[in-house]
Ligand code: 13P
């Protein structure tokens with residue numbers, strides 16, 4: 281059996297500005313084991329931008345926003361995919377790789393948006409609004425995607441809606457994302473009262489306070505935030521769009537109105553930008569740890585399975601999204 285020896289000191293240099301050495305010492309055993317197990321299982325770890333720095337910079341092979349993780353899952357050259365994110369992301373990876381084993385470290389890593397709507401709710405919306413296309417945020421179950429015409433992420437929602445060439449859409453389940461995108465696209469949107477429990481907590485007053493406390497700060501908000509929060513920000517974008525903007529523009533100081541690990545992961549990598557952290561934690565994203573990623577690879581647990589008939593219909597909606605540049 282080939283064995284990988286991983287230089288954890290070299291890995292530590294990636295995160296030494298955000299993880300104290302004494303804390304890293306408690307992580308090294310799991311990190312070395314995970315690298316060995318990835319080799320043994322021919323596995324890759326896909327990690328969302330909200331994963332903690334020791335996962336994001338220490339063991340992940342591919343990192344990104346929901347759109348990038350879906351695209352990369354499709355290309356993954358491995359037998360096993362461990363999705364360090366939340367359940368809907370792992371389901372999307374499985375839809376695109378029905379023949380591969382997709383594992384999640386903790387089956388309880390859900391999402392308040394995905395939990396807000398069922399397939400029966402979508403069928404009712406369609407019955408109430410015949411002929412109106414259904415655009416479904418990827419933060420949903422495969423069963424909900426299966427009832428939809430096309431999926432979108434926060435990174436491509438505008439392009440997806442514009443591709444439909446219609447002035448009326450059903451956009452579910454995030455009412456804030458729908459309102460933010462409706463304003464950008466000038467279309468009428470029928471939505472659903474789902475909210476992200478993390479982004480819904482930010483207020484426009486939080487942003488005013490950040491601006492008062494940190495002169496010249498660039499404020500970027502995730503479009504799952506309420507519309508008045510997005511309006512009070514300098515720009516809005518998906519997690520990957522925020523990261524790309526900071527990497528390219530190198531603003532002096534930035535406040536990311538989103539989940540906390542985003543700022544930590546950027547701060548580890550881009551050290552000449554001051555990150556202000558008025559953040560909220562996502563309890564679902566935070567269910568992943570080095571210990572349960574290691575356990576997932578050791579025990580080949582917890583496998584994501586989707587009913588094949590549901591998967592076929594859900595895949596069509598995801599594929600239509602991925603076909604849009
Ligand atoms: P992104 O697609 O922007 O990474 O967002 C995913 C998510 O869950 C945000 O809360």
Ligand code: SF4
Pocket residue numbers: 366390391392393394419476477478479504539562563564565
């Ligand atoms: Fe869901 Fe919000 Fe957590 Fe993203 S941050 S996974 S939208 S609860």
